[in-house]
Amino acid sequence: xTMHTRWTICTAAALFLAPLLPPSDxxxxxxxxxxxxxxxxxxxxVRHHRRARHPVAQDDAKPVxxxxxxxxxxxxxxxxxxPQQPPPRVTFTAAEDAVAIIPGMPxxxxxxxxxxxxxSALPAQPGPWLVLSSGGGDGAFGAGVLVGLSAAxxxxxxxxxxxxxxxALMAPFIFAGPRYDDAxxxxxxxxxxxxxxxxxxxxxxxxxxxxxxxxxxxxVTPELLADVAAEHRRGRRLFVTSFDVDAERPVxxxxxxxxxxxxEDGLALFRSVLLASTxxxxxxxxxxxxxxxxxxxxxxxxxxGGVGGQLFVAPxxxxxxxxxxxxxxxxxxxxxxxxxxxxxxxxxxxVPTILTQVVGAAVKVDTRLMLDIAYSVAKRSGVGFxxxxxxxxxxxxSKGPFDPGYMxxxxxTGYDQGKSATPFAGEPPPYPxxxxxxxxxxxxxxxx
Amino acid sequence: MTKVLRSIFAVTVTVLLVAxxxxxxxxxxxxxxFDGEWSVVIQTLRGDCGPAYRYAVRIAGGRVFSPDPSxxxxxxxxxNGAIRVVVSRGDQYAAGTGRLSGDAGRGRWRTxxxxxxxxxxxxxxxx
Numbered sequence: 001x002t003m004h005t006r007w008t009i010c011t012a013a014a015l016f017l018a019p020l021l022p023p024s025d026x027x028x029x030x031x032x033x034x035x036x037x038x039x040x041x042x043x044x045x046v047r048h049h050r051r052a053r054h055p056v057a058q059d060d061a062k063p064v065x066x067x068x069x070x071x072x073x074x075x076x077x078x079x080x081x082x083p084q085q086p087p088p089r090v091t092f093t094a095a096e097d098a099v100a101i102i103p104g105m106p107x108x109x110x111x112x113x114x115x116x117x118x119x120s121a122l123p124a125q126p127g128p129w130l131v132l133s134s135g136g137g138d139g140a141f142g143a144g145v146l147v148g149l150s151a152a153x154x155x156x157x158x159x160x161x162x163x164x165x166x167x168a169l170m171a172p173f174i175f176a177g178p179r180y181d182d183a184x185x186x187x188x189x190x191x192x193x194x195x196x197x198x199x200x201x202x203x204x205x206x207x208x209x210x211x212x213x214x215x216x217x218x219x220v221t222p223e224l225l226a227d228v229a230a231e232h233r234r235g236r237r238l239f240v241t242s243f244d245v246d247a248e249r250p251v252x253x254x255x256x257x258x259x260x261x262x263x264e265d266g267l268a269l270f271r272s273v274l275l276a277s278t279x280x281x282x283x284x285x286x287x288x289x290x291x292x293x294x295x296x297x298x299x300x301x302x303x304x305g306g307v308g309g310q311l312f313v314a315p316x317x318x319x320x321x322x323x324x325x326x327x328x329x330x331x332x333x334x335x336x337x338x339x340x341x342x343x344x345x346x347x348x349x350x351v352p353t354i355l356t357q358v359v360g361a362a363v364k365v366d367t368r369l370m371l372d373i374a375y376s377v378a379k380r381s382g383v384g385f386x387x388x389x390x391x392x393x394x395x396x397x398s399k400g401p402f403d404p405g406y407m408x409x410x411x412x413t414g415y416d417q418g419k420s421a422t423p424f425a426g427e428p429p430p431y432p433x434x435x436x437x438x439x440x441x442x443x444x445x446x447x448x
Numbered sequence: 449m450t451k452v453l454r455s456i457f458a459v460t461v462t463v464l465l466v467a468x469x470x471x472x473x474x475x476x477x478x479x480x481x482f483d484g485e486w487s488v489v490i491q492t493l494r495g496d497c498g499p500a501y502r503y504a505v506r507i508a509g510g511r512v513f514s515p516d517p518s519x520x521x522x523x524x525x526x527x528n529g530a531i532r533v534v535v536s537r538g539d540q541y542a543a544g545t546g547r548l549s550g551d552a553g554r555g556r557w558r559t560x561x562x563x564x565x566x567x568x569x570x571x572x573x574x575x
Contacts (some may be wrong), residue, residue: 083515192500194489200504200516211502400498 083203089288090298097247097300100291102269107257112241112250112308113315115325121254123235127159128331130174131374132167133311133367134304135337137402139166141390142335143188144411146170148418150178160237160329162312164305166337168240168277172220172255172270175238176227187219189411193402202285209275209284216271225259225267232256241305241312242276245286250308253277276302310338310367313374326381333424334374334387338367341392342432371428386424388417482507482525482548485515485574490557495564505570531555544568 092100102108110117132142149155155178163171170188173180195215197207228238238255253273258266269289276287281303288299305312311334318325342364347357371387378385394413398406417423486505492498506513511524512531525531529548546555551572558565 193498194491194500194502198487198502198504200514208504399496400501403499405499 083201085203089301092246092293092296092298094247096293096296096298097244097291100293100298100300102258103290103292103297104265105258105261105269107254108261108269109251109253112252112312113317115315115317118252118315118318121237121239121252122328123159123237125159125235126328126330127236128156128333129160129313129327129329130158130162131311131313131332131334132161132163132171132174133334133336133338134165134167134306134363136166137407138339138390138410139170139337140188140407140411141394141414142167142337142388143170143184144414144416145335145388145418145423146174146414147181147185147411148415148420149423150181150418151415152419152423154418154423156331158236158333160239162239162241163277164241164310164312165278165280167311167335168274168305169216171238171240172224172228172274175231175236175256176224177231180224180227183219185411189404189408191215191402191407192404193400196402197284204285205281206283209279212278212284213271213275216274220267220271220274222267225262225270228256228270229259229262232260239312240273240277241308242273242279242287242302243305243307245281245301245303247300250305251302252312273302277305280304281307306363309370310363311336311370311374313370313377319373319377321376324380325377327377327383329381329383331384331386332374332378334371334385336367336371336387336389338363339390339392339394340364340368340429340432368428368431375428385426387428388414388424389429390414391417481510481527482529482572483509483575484572486553486570486572488568488570490568491566492564493566495559495566497559497564497566529553 107121110121112118132139135142146155157177158175161171161175163169170184173184173187194211196212197209198211199207202208232238232255236256238259239252240255241250241252243250255270255273258270258273260266261269272287272289276289279285279287279302284304286301286303289302290297290299292298313319313332313334314325314327317323343360345357347353375385375387390410391413394410396406396409484507486507488503488505489500490503491500504515506515507525510527525548531546531548531553532543543560544555544557546553546568548570553570554568556565556567
C-alpha cells in the first residue's frame with residue numbers, strides 16, 4: 001500500500017467517522033491512544049447506530065446567523081438540523097495556485113516538495129534539528145519530553161524546529177525557548193475537549209473547531225510572536241506544515257518569517273496556520289487562507305499537515321534512497337507523539353469503530369515508515385539520529401479525547417524521559433514482535 | 449444495560465440537558481428572549497462519563513433544539529430563564545436544572561439512575 005493510498009484511507013475514514021462516532025469511554029476505544037488523540041474521535045461518547053431522523057418539525061422557522069457571524073448562503077429553519085452552507089468559493093486555476101503568495105508576505109511559505117525553496121530557507125549554519133510529529137492529545141508526551149530536557153539542562157538550542165499537527169501547536173513554544181515551558185505544560189495538561197471542539201456539525205465537518213481557534217488565540221500571544229521573530233532574525237528556523245486540499249500538495253510555513261512580518265496580519269496568519277495544521281479533514285473544518293496570484297485574490301483550503309506526512313524532515317525528493325542530499329544538521333532529534341505499539345481490541349462490527357481502528361493503525365504505519373526514512377537519511381548524512389517515543393509500558397486509561405486525566409500522566413511520562421539520562425534512542429524502536437500486543441485496559445468486547 | 453452503556457448515555461443526555469426542557473407550555477419564554485446559538489460545556493463531577501465536552505445548542509421561539517441530527521431533544525425555556533430538562537433515548541433519560549440569564553447560563557445535571565452528575569455552563573454565541 002502506498003503512502004498516498006494510506007492517507008486516502010485516513011482521510012476518507014475521518015470523513016465518515018465523526019458523525020457515527022463510537023463511544024470513547026467504552027470497549028470501543030477508551031484507552032487507545034488513537035481515541036485519546038482525539039482527531040479520530042472528536043465526538044463525545046455517543047453511539048449512533050444510524051443517523052437520527054430530524055428531531056422536530058421545521059416550524060417557527062427563521063434564519064439564524066452563523067456562530068461565526070458569517071453571512072450564510074442558505075437560510076435553513078432555525079430548528080433545522082442541516083448545517084448552514086458557507087459562501088461559495090472564488091474559483092482559481094492550478095496555475096494560479098502554484099504561484100499564489102500571502103499578500104505582503106512572500107516568504108511565508110513554500111511547497112513542501114520544493115527542494116530549492118527548502119534549501120534556501122534553511123539556516124546558514126548547521127545545527128541541531130528538532131522534528132515534532134502529529135499525535136493529537138498525545139502531544140502531551142512531546143511537550144513533557146521538551147520540558148524535561150529543559151529541567152535537566154540538556155535541551156539544545158535547535159537551529160531548525162518542524163512541527164506537524166499537534167507538533168505544530170507546540171513548536172512555537174519550544175522554538176521560543178524554555179521560558180515558555182510553563183505555557184507548554186499548561187497547554188498539554190490543563191486542556192480538555194471543550195477547549196478543542198464543539199459537538200455539532202458544520203457544513204464542512206462533523207464538529208466545529210472554534211474552541212481550538214479561541215484556545216490558540218489565547219496561547220499564541222503577540223509576545224510569543226515577537227520572540228519567535230527574534231529567533232528567526234538570529235537565523236533559526238521554525239517550520240510547520242499544512243495540506244493544500246485544492247492542490248493536493250503539502251505546504252511548509254516559515255513561521256519565523258510570518259512572525260517577523262508581525263502586526264495584526266502576521267499574528268492572524270500565524271494563528272490560522274496552526275489551526276490549519278491541526279484541522280483533520282472531515283472531523284474539523286478546513287481553514288481558508290487568503291492568497292494572491294497575479295493580482296487575483298482567492299482563498300486556499302488547508303487541512304491537517306498530517307495528510308502530507310506525520311512528520312517533516314525535508315521535502316520528499318531529498319529523502320529518496322537515490323538522493324545524495326545530506327541534511328545540513330549536526331544532530332537530528334525526532335519526538336514521536338503517536339504510540340507505535342499495536343493496541344489490541346476486538347473490533348465491534350460497526351462502521352466507525354472499524355474505521356477508527358484502521359485509521360489508527362494506518363497513522364502508526366505512516367509514522368513508522370517516515371521514522372525509518374528519517375533514520376536512513378540521517379545515517380546517509382552523517383548526522384546523529386535521536387528519537388523519543390512513547391514507552392510501550394504507558395497505558396493510562398482515557399475517558400475520551402483530550403482527557404486531562406490521561407494527558408497529565410502522559411506529560412509526566414515524557415517529562416521523566418526528557419529529564420532522564422537517556423531521553424532519546426539512537427535508532428527507531430524495534431517493530432512489534434509476534435508477542436501479544438499491548439491492549440486497552442478497558443473491557444475487550446465486541447458486544448454492546 | 450452495562451455500566452459502559454450507562455456511561456455512554458449519561459454523556460449523551462448531558463448534551464441535551466440545557467437544550468431540552470419540560471417546562472410547561474404556558475411558561476415558555478417570550479419568543480426571542482433566549483433565541484440563538486448557544487454553546488454548552490458539560491462537566492462531569494461524579495461518575496464515569498468523561499471529563500468535559502462542549503455542544504452546540506439552538507434555541508428558537510423559546511424552544512430548544514439540537515443542530516445535530518444525532519441528538520434528539522424537545523423542551524423549552526421559561527420566561528424567567530429557568531430551565532428544567534429531560535432528555536430521553538430509548539428507555540434512558542437524564543434530568544437537569546438551571547437558568548439562563550442574558551447571554552449565559554448554568555446549572556446542574558444528573559443521569560436518570562444517578563450514575564453521573566455534574567454541572568453545565570452555557571454561553572450565547574450568536575443569534
